[in-house]
Amino acid sequence: MGSVMLTLENVVTAYGAVRALDGVSLEVADGQITAVLGANGAGKTTLLRTVNGLVRPSSGSIRFRDHDLVAAPVEKIVTFGIAHVPEGRGVITELTVEENLRLGALWRSDRRRTTAEGLESVYEMFPPIAERRGKAADTLSGGERQMLAIGRALMSRPTMLLLDEPSLGLAPRITAQIMATLRRLSSEEGITVVLVEQNARSALSVADTAVVLNLGRVVASGPANDLAGDEQLRHAYLGF
């Protein structure tokens, strides 16, 4: 196992009196796919929003390599090498496909070069969106939007991708394609992936390790294969 990329220690995030994260500790290893699983309301989305700074924890620490994420402004997170892939709705529908992609590299000082290279490789990776580069993003299907959201994140040349329910609302065949893409990004490009999913079956099919959340606490963690083989856990928390 490689070195640790992302560390959460005892993170508590509360909305009023409700503790959406109730003392979560976890580690994400370099170059691996880590699945964060759990039912609706388990705290998965809050976990992502806490890592990327959109909500602040009331206590605990979050570190990404040498950076303290709790203290960092949201706009800075991407410059550390963390790219966020919001669920499909997160593409900016009023902009064109290519404008969405360009946005991904806009913060970089070397964006002239990285944008050209990035566009080329994203279009090669996702031919369906290459065909629609000049079209408004609201003309895309759900699967194409998901590709666009992943492509946009890759434009920033991240070391870690955070994905929020990429399979949501997608047909199984498209979901399988997206998961295969993640596998390839991890093994070929060495990108660390944090995959937040309600669809535990497909997430476990590509993940190296997994963490299961329930009511804001980590109830299980370990190699993805072990969790997938634990029938009791599957029935209790993963719904398959």
Added chain:
Amino acid sequence: MTFLNLVIYGIANGMLYAAVALALVLIWRSTHIVNFAQGGMLMFTTFIAWDLVVKHGVNYWIGLVVAMLAGFVMGAVAERLLVRPVEDGPPLNPVIVTLGLLLLLQAVAGMIWGNGLDSFAPQFSLHYYSVDDQVILFSPDYLFIVIAVLLVLVALYVLFQRSPLGLRMRASAFNPEIARLLGVRVGRMLTLGWGLAAMVGALAGVLVAGTQPDYMNPNAFDPLLIFGFTAAIIGGLDSPVGAVAGGISVGVIQQLLDNYVSNDIDAFYVFALLLIVLMIRPSGLFSRTAVRRV
């Protein structure tokens, strides 16, 4: 000939409404606020230019540039200090704040420059052109107005559609949360948007003040705001192209009805037009937003 003349005159006036509409659209797109203070800001910056040019003999073009820069600063400061603190509250709060700012600016302008009637002569002649002894309701000054507003349009188009800064500003307007995750400093973009809008408004203020003698009075700019607002609504508050089309329609229809029906009630026509458009297409003629059914 009369008809053609009225159309030409209407278009020239309409360009001024278009500029104000554009200022309102820029702010609506970035913050979803109707900025009623726009009328006060452009009045105030026009007085600044007038003070410099007429009272202190400063070069007209310097006066115009100072007015536009002052507009930029006022817009940016208004967003940062007045609007942002109330933005997270009920949606009506920022609107009331901008109304308050409008009243404040009108009162302060009256205290500084008085409530009289002063003239701010334009740089170009107000004398109408004529062709074969036929007078055309179009003067060098109106030509300048049309060109100036068109230049602003082109500049805004290039900024928003062709530059990285414009892409950041649009992303911030359409989806602030995603924009921040992509490294865009959204707050800064909003401030910039308000500044730019007020700058466009400032240009419209100086231009309109030159079209008639005795224009310089703190309340004289109200119709410009009202017709500009109507133009923006007609065009669809989120569409810059719509703002210009709305401005020109309001200008032309106003002139035609003034002449062929009666000029006693010209504001009435504009509001009738507004009502008709809102009944047919509630989101405005050029809006991309789908009509929401309740």
